[in-house]
Structures are given as C-alpha cells and as structure tokens.
Amino acid sequence: MDVSATEGSERRTQASSRAAVGATEDSGRRIVGGHVVTMDGAGGGAGTVLADGEVAWDAVGTLTYVGPARGPAGAGDVDATGCVVLPGLVNAHTHSGMSMLRGYSDDCDLQTWLGHVRDFEVGMSARDVASGLRLALLEMVTTGTTAFADMYHWDADLLAIVADAGLRVVAAPAVFDYDDVGYPGAAGPDGTGVLAATEDLAREFAGDDHVRLAFGPHAPYTCSPELYADVARRAARLGIGVHTHLSETRHEVDVCRERFGVTPIAHVERLGLFEVPVHVAHAVHATPEDVAILAARGASVSHNPVSNLKLGAGVAPLVALRDAGVPLALGTDSAASNNTLDLFEEIKTAPLLQRGVAASPDVVLGSEALAWATTGGARALGFDRAGALEVGKWADVVVVRADGPAATPLYDPVSFLAFAARGSDVRDVVVGGRTLVRDGRALTLDEDAILDAVARAGYRRAHDAS
Numbered sequence: 001m002d003v004s005a006t007e008g009s010e011r012r013t014q015a016s017s018r019a020a021v022g023a024t025e026d027s028g029r030r031i032v033g034g035h036v037v038t039m040d041g042a043g044g045g046a047g048t049v050l051a052d053g054e055v056a057w058d059a060v061g062t063l064t065y066v067g068p069a070r071g072p073a074g075a076g077d078v079d080a081t082g083c084v085v086l087p088g089l090v091n092a093h094t095h096s097g098m099s100m101l102r103g104y105s106d107d108c109d110l111q112t113w114l115g116h117v118r119d120f121e122v123g124m125s126a127r128d129v130a131s132g133l134r135l136a137l138l139e140m141v142t143t144g145t146t147a148f149a150d151m152y153h154w155d156a157d158l159l160a161i162v163a164d165a166g167l168r169v170v171a172a173p174a175v176f177d178y179d180d181v182g183y184p185g186a187a188g189p190d191g192t193g194v195l196a197a198t199e200d201l202a203r204e205f206a207g208d209d210h211v212r213l214a215f216g217p218h219a220p221y222t223c224s225p226e227l228y229a230d231v232a233r234r235a236a237r238l239g240i241g242v243h244t245h246l247s248e249t250r251h252e253v254d255v256c257r258e259r260f261g262v263t264p265i266a267h268v269e270r271l272g273l274f275e276v277p278v279h280v281a282h283a284v285h286a287t288p289e290d291v292a293i294l295a296a297r298g299a300s301v302s303h304n305p306v307s308n309l310k311l312g313a314g315v316a317p318l319v320a321l322r323d324a325g326v327p328l329a330l331g332t333d334s335a336a337s338n339n340t341l342d343l344f345e346e347i348k349t350a351p352l353l354q355r356g357v358a359a360s361p362d363v364v365l366g367s368e369a370l371a372w373a374t375t376g377g378a379r380a381l382g383f384d385r386a387g388a389l390e391v392g393k394w395a396d397v398v399v400v401r402a403d404g405p406a407a408t409p410l411y412d413p414v415s416f417l418a419f420a421a422r423g424s425d426v427r428d429v430v431v432g433g434r435t436l437v438r439d440g441r442a443l444t445l446d447e448d449a450i451l452d453a454v455a456r457a458g459y460r461r462a463h464d465a466s
C-alpha cells in the first residue's frame with residue numbers, strides 16, 4: 001500500500017527548489033575521463049570498468065549517458081583524468097546526531113557504552129542534535145557518501161537540513177518504548193509521540209527523492225513486544241519500512257532468550273515484524289535459524305564491522321548471510337562507536353575480517369564489499385535509482401583522486417577502491433546532478449561554522465554531563 005501523496009511543507013518546498021536551483025546552476029553535466037566503475041553488474045560484481053569513461057546527466061539529475069568518453073573534457077565539464085568515478089556510497093546504518101559524541105567513550109562494551117551515551121544524550125539540546133547532524137553530513141559527503149539510513153531524533157527541521165545539504169536519507173526516528181522520552185533536552189516526544197510523528201513525517205515526505213521515513217524501534221532490549229507488534233501494523237498500514245538493531249551482542253541474545261525464550265530475530269518474527277520491509281542493523285549473533293528467517297523474509301542487513309570490532313561485539317556471520325541470499329549493505333554505525341563515518345574503512349574491513357576468521361583469502365572479495373556499499377545499500381534503503389551508474393538512475397556520482405602514492409600503480413580501479421582508497425581521496429561529489437563537493441570542499445555545508453559549533457557545543461556538553 002502506497003502512502004497517499006500529500007502536500008509538502010513550505011520548508012520542504014523551499015529545500016526542493018534550492019536543490020533544483022543547485023542543479024541548474026551547474027554549467028557542467030558531464031564528468032569526462034578517468035576510470036568509470038559502473039557497479040551495474042548483477043551478482044555482486046563491480047559492473048563495467050571503463051578506462052576512459054564519461055558520465056552525463058540531464059537538467060533534472062537523471063543519468064543520460066555512461067560509456068566511453070565522447071571526446072575530451074570541455075569548458076564546464078568535470079575533468080576526471082587521473083581519477084576513479086563511481087556511484088555515490090550508501091551508509092546503511094548510522095546515528096548522525098551522535099557525531100557530537102565522537103571519542104566520548106571508547107573502550108567499553110555496548111551496555112556500558114550505552115549508559116555513557118545516554119547520560120550525554122539526555123542533555124543534548126535541539127541545537128546540539130542539529131549540529132551533530134550537520135557534522136555527520138559534512139563528513140559523509142566529503143568522504144563520498146551520498147545516501148544514508150539513520151536512526152536518531154528526527155523532525156521536519158532536521159530533515160530539511162539533509163534536503164538543503166543535498167544528500168538522501170532514510171530517517172528512522174528512534175523509539176525506545178511508549179513512555180520513554182529518548183531526547184528530552186531536544187524536546188523529543190515520548191515513544192507514543194515518536195510513532196505518531198513518524199507517520200506524519202512519512203505522509204509529509206511521501207514521494208520525496210531525498211527524504212524517506214522508516215519506523216525506528218531501537219532494539220528488543222529497549223522496546224516491548226507490544227511496541228514491535230504495533231510498529232509492524234503501522235508500517236503495513238502506511239507502506240513504509242522498519243529499521244532496527246537486532247542481535248548486536250551476545251548479551252542481547254542471552255537476555256532475549258531469558259525473557260522470551262527465543263533469539264531477537266525469532267522474537268520479532270513472532271511479533272509479525274517481517275510482514276513489512278525490515279532493514280536490520282548488525283545481526284552479529286544471528287544463528288543459522290536466524291539467517292534462514294532473514295533470507296526467507298527478504299530482510300536486509302547492514303553490516304557494520306568497525307563498530308562491531310570497536311565495541312568488541314563480535315564478528316557477523318557475513319558469509320552465511322550472503323550465501324543464504326540475505327541482501328547486504330555496509331554501515332559505519334555512529335561516530336561514537338567507530339569513530340569516523342568514512343565508508344571506505346568498512347569496505348576494506350568487511351572482507352579482511354571475514355578472511356581472517358575463515359583463514360581464507362577469497363571468502364569475501366573486495367568487489368563484493370564495494371557492491372554492498374553501493375548497489376546493496378541502495379537496495380536496502382529502497383533508493384532504487386541510486387547505487388549504480390546506469391542511464392535512467394540518479395546522477396549520484398563520486399570522483400576519487402587516483403594519482404597519489406596509494407593509488408600507484410593502478411592495475412585495477414576496483415582493487416584501489418576496495419583496499420587502498422580513503423574518504424580523503426574523494427574530490428568531487430554530485431547528487432541528483434547537483435554538485436555538493438568540488439575539489440574536496442563542501443559547497444552546501446559551511447565547514448568552518450559546523451566544526452566550530454560542534455567543538456564548542458561538544459565541549460560544553462561533555463563537561464555538563466560529567
């Protein structure tokens with residue numbers, strides 16, 4: 001069932017018109033030269049790799065040409081000679097507002113960490129949440145991420161910040177339980193209010209290419225069975241998905257078995273959650289039975305290896321999930337448990353971690369990890385026109401410098417992207433035909449103001465909370 005289209009807010013209209021202006025202001029609608037990695041291949045491959053390629057789009061930001069260069073770069077074109085061109089990366093799991101907590105609690109397990117984080121978060125103001133979001137957007141877009149799934153405090157003003165910046169988001173307003181106020185300092189409502197607000201926002205942004213909503217029940221150890229069953233019914237009625245943490249730690253699984261007699265994944269299945277599209281964060285401790293449930297139900301999984309390693313949560317059964325056909329994507333989780341939002345770290349870590357565990361060098365390929373970070377993420381988030389460079393898809397394009405020491409020699413651009421590239425190598429970023437990053441500098445976000453605001457607000461909050 002589709003959400004009936006409703007009139008957007010004035011805020012949203014303004015944001016959309018700004019995006020449109022941004023698109024028409026760009027004189028160039030072509031990226032010419034360089035190695036173009038299309039990621040358009042089925043079966044998890046990197047698609048076609050063009051040695052001297054070209055990507056072009058029309059006035060509304062739809063790709064009109066992907067192929068060999070049709071001549072040298074002209075005035076107004078982006079010259080990608082010496083670069084690798086690829087689709088925008090998709091960060092399939094993060095909590096943007098938590099960028100304010102980067103480095104705040106580094107060396108403890110999830111449950112202890114959650115306590116530290118909650119102490120900080122309850123005092124965060126609405127301005128703090130917005131500052132954390134802007135910082136996350138700045139870090140993501142300048143490191144090549146163009147779309148992301150985000151579970152945190154969300155309202156129309158925060159969503160307008162994303163639309164103005166030009167990225168794409170699936171926002172899942174976090175729910176802990178009906179009477180829990182997740183973000184009191186930011187005037188966040190209780191869980192009942194968040195569920196109602198999620199429905200309102202989903203209607204307001206229905207059909208929007210940049211902002212989509214999902215329900216965001218936090219986890220089975222914070223949300224009651226009644227709430228999960230309620231979310232499943234609401235999501236089915238509204239035609240939107242659900243994003244939730246499942247089986248992140250051994251402790252979570254043990255507690256769930258004690259309380260409910262089953263694993264977290266079996267628990268929410270029993271509650272009817274998988275009747276609607278579900279995007280799962282983690283699944284680190286998924287059992288073979290859990291993997292079968294996820295595969296049978298078509299639930300996607302965001303694998304977040306750096307966060308899992310940093311919190312000592314364990315190693316996800318990625319190979320079993322992949323082999324069962326579970327749709328996979330990669331996420332950073334928050335900057336508080338990572339501590340960066342540079343998706344290139346996940347692209348490299350995911351295969352290396354599995355290779356180490358399996359003592360096998362080809363159990364997960366670099367090209368697979370790159371596919372999870374592009375096509376896989378786009379599929380998991382429901383952004384069907386993102387994730388690949390193909391005519392008819394959105395012009396979400398990243399240009400990565402490939403002329404430095406770590407890219408030389410460049411036998412294989414896919415190898416470079418998977419194992420040697422860093423977010424700091426990203427030179428240009430285009431989303432929907434609008435240039436968001438040029439020569440490494442964000443055009444739609446004020447870097448100096450964002451860094452200054454977060455540094456000052458973060459310092460104040462850290463000292464108030466201690």
Ligand SMILES: [Zn+2]
Nearest residue numbers: 245281333334
């Ligand atoms: Zn998370």
